[in-house]
Amino acid sequence: MKAGFGHVLDAITRVRGVHGAMLVAGEDGLVVAESLMEDIRGHAVAALAASLYQRFRRATQAAGVRRPEFLHLQAAGGSLLVVPALEGVLVVAVAAGDINVGLARLEMIRAAEAMG
Amino acid sequence: MSEALAAMRAELERDGESLTFLPLAEALRLRGDLDGAARVALAGLAHHPNLADAHDVFARILADAGDLQRAADEWGIALALDPRHGGAHKGLGFLAYRRGELDRALDHLELALSADPSDRSVVQALLVVRGAHEAAAEEAATSSAPWEREAAAVETAPVPPPAARTAATVFAGLEGGEHGMLLLDPRGRTLAGGLRSAAGANVADEVAAYLAGVSQEAERTSRLLELGDWRWIAAEAEDGTLHLSRPVPEALLLLARDRSVPAGRMGILAVRASDIARRWLEAQVV
Numbered sequence: 001m002k003a004g005f006g007h008v009l010d011a012i013t014r015v016r017g018v019h020g021a022m023l024v025a026g027e028d029g030l031v032v033a034e035s036l037m038e039d040i041r042g043h044a045v046a047a048l049a050a051s052l053y054q055r056f057r058r059a060t061q062a063a064g065v066r067r068p069e070f071l072h073l074q075a076a077g078g079s080l081l082v083v084p085a086l087e088g089v090l091v092v093a094v095a096a097g098d099i100n101v102g103l104a105r106l107e108m109i110r111a112a113e114a115m116g
Numbered sequence: 117m118s119e120a121l122a123a124m125r126a127e128l129e130r131d132g133e134s135l136t137f138l139p140l141a142e143a144l145r146l147r148g149d150l151d152g153a154a155r156v157a158l159a160g161l162a163h164h165p166n167l168a169d170a171h172d173v174f175a176r177i178l179a180d181a182g183d184l185q186r187a188a189d190e191w192g193i194a195l196a197l198d199p200r201h202g203g204a205h206k207g208l209g210f211l212a213y214r215r216g217e218l219d220r221a222l223d224h225l226e227l228a229l230s231a232d233p234s235d236r237s238v239v240q241a242l243l244v245v246r247g248a249h250e251a252a253a254e255e256a257a258t259s260s261a262p263w264e265r266e267a268a269a270v271e272t273a274p275v276p277p278p279a280a281r282t283a284a285t286v287f288a289g290l291e292g293g294e295h296g297m298l299l300l301d302p303r304g305r306t307l308a309g310g311l312r313s314a315a316g317a318n319v320a321d322e323v324a325a326y327l328a329g330v331s332q333e334a335e336r337t338s339r340l341l342e343l344g345d346w347r348w349i350a351a352e353a354e355d356g357t358l359h360l361s362r363p364v365p366e367a368l369l370l371l372a373r374d375r376s377v378p379a380g381r382m383g384i385l386a387v388r389a390s391d392i393a394r395r396w397l398e399a400q401v402v
Contacts, residue, residue, distance in 0.1 A: 041340055048337040052330065056351040056358060059326040063372055064313030065356035072233070072352075073334055076344030079234065080337055094341055101234050102202075 005033035008111045012091070015107055017099030019078075023115075024050050026088040040094060045080075049092045053082050070105055081105065085112035128156075133163045141173045145180060153177045168198035175207050184211055202231030206238055209245070218249045229380030233350075242384065283308040286396045287389055298370040299363075299393050304328025308396065311372055314356075323370070330360065331368055348386065350379060357382060363390035364397060 005023055012021040013035050020036030022045070029050035034042045057067050071082040081093040081104055091108045095101075124140040137160030144153035157174040164170050175190035188211050194204035209224030222245055228238045286308040287293030295312040304325045311320040334346040348361040352375070359371040359382045369390055371382055 044340050045337065048333050048340070052333050052337065052349070055326055055330050055333075056349070059323045060351055060353050060356065060358055062322040062326055063311065063319050063356065063358065064315060064317070065358070065372075066353045068351035068353050068358075070350075070352045072350045073337060073346060074234065074348050074350075075338040075341075075346040078341065078343040080341065080343075097234060097236075099234060101232060102200075 005115075006035070008091075008114050009033060009035040012093050012104065012107045012111055015095075015100065015104045017096040018104055019094045019096065021094075021108075021111075022046055022049075022092045023085070024090045024092050026050050026053060026084065026090045032089060036094070045094065046092065049080060049082055050090060052080075053084070053090055072101065081108060083108040083112050086116045089115060091115075128159075132159075135160075135164070135167075137163075138169055138173055141177065145173070145177050150177055150181050154181075166197055168194040168201045168204065171197070172201060172203040172207065175204070179207065179210070184214070187211065200227070200231050202228045202235065202238070205231065206235070206241070209238075209241065213241075213245050213248070218245060218252060221245045222249060226378060226380045226384065229383065230378035233379050233383065238380075239383075242380075246384070284310065287392060290389055290392070291385060292371070292373060293389070296372045297389050298324060298372075299397075300324040300327065300368050300370065301366060302328070302331040302368065307367060308393070311370070314374070323372075327360065327368065327370065331362060348383070350382065352379070359383070359386055361386045361390055363393040367393065367397060369393055 009021040009023070012018055020034065020040055022034040022036065022042060023032035024030065024046040025032055029047035031042050031046045036042050052073065053068070053071050056071055060066065060068055067084065069083065073080040078097050079095045079099060079101065081095060083091045083105065085091055091112050093104055093108055095104055121140065121143055124136045127134050127136040128140065137156050141153045141157040141160065144156060154177050157170065157177055161170045161174060171190045171194040175187040175194065178187035178190060188208065191204040191207045194201045205224045205228035209221045209228060212221035212224060225238055225242045225245060229235065229242065232238070286299065287297040290297065295310050297309045298306060298311045298320055299308040300306050304327055306320050306324045311323055313319050330349070334349060338344060338346045348359060351358045354375070356372060356374050357377065361369050363369050369386060371386055371389065373382060
């Protein structure tokens with residue numbers, strides 16, 4: 001993990017079922033900091049998470065809705081969660097299927113606020 | 117006794133105020149030791165009377181023991197302490213279903229799902245209760261007085277068969293079906309339904325275009341993370357939610373709602389709309 005943001009991500013990865021968390025630059029999908037399990041390809045996931053978030057940000061804008069505060073991709077075996085922070089940074093978490101989404105979301109929002 | 121139970125007991129002996137009583141009581145309940153579970157839960161409640169989770173676990177023990185009234189009381193206390201407590205809503209939904217109060221059961225289960233959209237037991241319970249609800253409505257339509265049949269028909273039979281619907285009316289009869297449900301292909305071209313902004317502007321094509329490629333990206337993400345097939349994506353904003361799902365591999369379904377609609381309700385609407393979309397797409401091929 002890159003120094004400086006570790007404490008921000010620790011609270012997220014402490015939530016039961018969270019396999020990892022990252023801070024990602026929203027515009028280019030580059031990893032700012034990460035705390036992931038070893039077998040997760042962070043850079044690829046970061047790029048895809050950022051792209052998905054940007055697509056939905058533009059879609060919500062086109063629909064006359066404000067930017068998404070929470071993006072949740074649900075798959076058969078787990079979830080990808082995204083919360084925007086300040087200055088275009090995204091807080092991204094990878095989680096198991098039986099995670100308490102509300103709790104993870106709360107910790108991600110706290111992390112986003114802590115960065116401000 | 118398993119090592120895990122022994123470890124939890126040891127932890128409680130070390131620290132009587134430890135929250136370990138929650139998993140220990142639940143583990144004992146699951147093993148069928150209801151007396152032991154109740155003792156642990158009550159001891160925990162003595163230390164943590166304002167903890168919603170503690171009332172929730174005690175309620176589950178009471179329900180297993182058949183004391184449904186006290187279980188309802190405990191879940192009621194849990195909700196008073198935490199109005200969004202998913203376990204309490206799930207429990208009260210179960211009790212309402214047992215009493216035949218299907219509307220109330222649906223309300224509680226939808227709130228439980230909105231508290232934790234990933235809880236599969238709630239999704240399963242919702243499917244069961246919704247099935248019972250629809251069966252009850254059908255029975256009312258065939259066996260009741262004419263004016264009652266008419267009322268039931270309004271509730272349960274709002275839509276023409278899929279083949280008779282046009283691209284513009286495919287979701288007619290569903291909540292928000294005329295301007296908040298859009299069927300699109302993976303390249304971002306609209307296929308059916310409609311989407312209007314809060315100001316009334318037709319935004320279907322523009323929104324669909326921005327969602328071009330989302331399906332492939334979601335697929336790649338899920339594959340990279342070894343999560344299996346992706347099911348849906350929800351984007352929640354301060355003033356609205358977009359919910360995207362994939363009724364068939366070659367089409368996406370987008371629902372747009374304001375934030376007054378809970379996430380669980382969105383999921384249920386998406387299931388209903390997906391079913392209609394699938395049948396409509398099949399009818400177009402035929």
